[in-house]
Amino acid sequence: MRNGDLYTLDISGATWTKPCGGNVGDPDAPESCMEFATLPDGAIAIRDSKRPDLTPMRFSADELTAFLGAI
Known part of the structure; x- marks a missing residue:
């Protein structure tokens, strides 16, 4: 699927996963995930x-x- 086509998909019902728990080590910092x-x-x-x-x-x-191959 081409990237432009991805933006035509309705993802309003998508299930979102948050792989991290926020800023580790600084509970007062705003969450960055x-x-x-x-x-x-x-x-x-x-x-x-x-x-x-x-x-x-x-x-x-x-x-x-x-992207993953370049990092």
């Missing part, structure tokens, strides 16, 4: 846990693989 949702064809959506009202970024499986 991302949330992930799985989309069709291995794509993912990523959003800021502090601002779930903003449009999530979406990445195809190929884009995600390229």
Whole structure:
């Protein structure tokens, strides 16, 4: 699936996963976490846990693989 097509998907019912528990070691700092949702064809959506009202970024499986291979 091409990235542009990902933004046409309705993800309003997506299940979001928060893999971290916030700022480790500083309980007074504002939480800084991302949330992930799985989309069709291995794509993912990523959003800021502090601002779930903003449009999530979406990445195809190929884009995600390229990103992970580059870091």
